[in-house]
Amino acid sequence: MPSVDEHVLPATGRRPWRSYGLFLLLVAPNLILLAVFTYRPLVENVRMSFYDWNIAQSGATFIGLDNYIEWFTHADTRVIVSNTVIFTVAAVAGSMIAGLGLALLLDRKLRGRNLVRSTAFAPFVLSGAAVGIAFQFVFDPSFGLINDMMGRLGLGTAPDFYQQPHWALFMITVTYIWKNLGYTFVIYLAALQGKRSDLDEAAAVDGAGWWTYFRKVLLPQLRPTTFFLSITVLLNSLQVFDIINVMTRGGPLGNGTTTMVYQVYEESFVNFRAGYGATVATVMFVVLLVITVVQVRMMDRGTR
Numbered sequence: 466m467p468s469v470d471e472h473v474l475p476a477t478g479r480r481p482w483r484s485y486g487l488f489l490l491l492v493a494p495n496l497i498l499l500a501v502f503t504y505r506p507l508v509e510n511v512r513m514s515f516y517d518w519n520i521a522q523s524g525a526t527f528i529g530l531d532n533y534i535e536w537f538t539h540a541d542t543r544v545i546v547s548n549t550v551i552f553t554v555a556a557v558a559g560s561m562i563a564g565l566g567l568a569l570l571l572d573r574k575l576r577g578r579n580l581v582r583s584t585a586f587a588p589f590v591l592s593g594a595a596v597g598i599a600f601q602f603v604f605d606p607s608f609g610l611i612n613d614m615m616g617r618l619g620l621g622t623a624p625d626f627y628q629q630p631h632w633a634l635f636m637i638t639v640t641y642i643w644k645n646l647g648y649t650f651v652i653y654l655a656a657l658q659g660k661r662s663d664l665d666e667a668a669a670v671d672g673a674g675w676w677t678y679f680r681k682v683l684l685p686q687l688r689p690t691t692f693f694l695s696i697t698v699l700l701n702s703l704q705v706f707d708i709i710n711v712m713t714r715g716g717p718l719g720n721g722t723t724t725m726v727y728q729v730y731e732e733s734f735v736n737f738r739a740g741y742g743a744t745v746a747t748v749m750f751v752v753l754l755v756i757t758v759v760q761v762r763m764m765d766r767g768t769r
Contacts, residue, residue: 507750513743520739532744541720549703549724552638556702559642561694564649565687571650572657582654589647597711600640630721633713637722640708645701649694656690692764696757703753706730725749 514532518525536542567585571578588596603610604626612623626636660683668678684691704726709715715723715731723731725745733742 510743510750511747513740514747516740518738518740520733520737525740528740532741533748535741536744536748541723544720545723545725545728548634548720548722552634552641552705552722552724553699553702555638556641556645556705557695557698559638560645560649560698560702561691563642563646564694565653567646567650568653568657572654582650585650586647588644589651591644593644593705593707594711596644597637597640597708600636600643601712604636627713628717630718633717633722637705637708637712640712641702641705644708645698649698652690652694653687656687660686689764692760696760696764699756699760700753703749 513525515527515529516525517528517531571582571585575581602608604623606612606623606625606627609623615621615623624632626632664682664686665678668682673682703724705724706726709722709724709727710730713722715721715727726749729742729746729749731742732738732745
């Protein structure tokens with residue numbers, strides 16, 4: 466006589482068609498939206514990278530790999546890639562280090578900490594263009610806040626952030642870090658509030674110093690959060706456009722602060738070379754894909 470479980474459960478290795486139907490019903494809308502608004506434009510962008518197309522005209526001429534050959538051999542490519550790498554590395558490291566430090570400070574019981582938390586998070590919800598305009602007055606070499614503070618401290622005048630490429634890149638990096646500090650801060654703060662109290666108590670009983678506790682107890686617990694932030698902040702920083710467009714428009718000296726994503730805009734909508742812009746976007750997509758896959762694999766290994 467068969468048991469009750471044999472009547473209730475399906476045969477091993479089989480699933481009822483009703484489950485598959487429900488699965489498709491729930492997943493299909495998301496797949497359709499992804500296919501229409503994400504994968505189709507992606508495929509179209511890759512296809513367009515093989516054409517010479519003036520965006521102001523209707524026709525496009527197939528040129529094969531000429532756009533890719535031009536980009537990889539162009540003199541400006543090294544400068545633009547260098548700007549992208551420097552900005553991205555500095556933005557990711559600065560945002561995560563500053564966010565963790567602020568989270569450690571505001572995780573304590575301090576008077577008015579909720580107000581400070583809200584204030585620290587507020588810039589993240591602001592428009593990048595608005596933040597860029599505000600920081601123009603901070604970095605202005607004539608009447609900006611930095612120039613005024615340096616004068617009061619007797620340190621001379623501020624550098625000309627708008628005429629020197631390395632200072633201009635520093636300017637937009639600081640602006641981006643300030644704007645996105647609230648994001649890393651909130652994520653790290655949530656992770657700190659969910660850490661294991663028994664490990665803290667064990668470290669206190671063992672007499673571990675602050676640095677030992679931070680390195681041996683706290684950081685290992687924050688590893689999944691750190692990996693998550695490294696991926697999201699990296700992807701976001703590589704796609705920064707609004708701050709650069711408002712503050713420097715890719716200059717000074719032509720490509721002083723031009724990154725790859727800004728080059729996509731400039732080639733497509735300023736120079737009207739949509740095919741060449743699609744080429745830069747395709748290269749950028751491949752780079753992002755490789756970096757993301759590597760980071761995800763590293764995260765998987767770190768959590769095992």
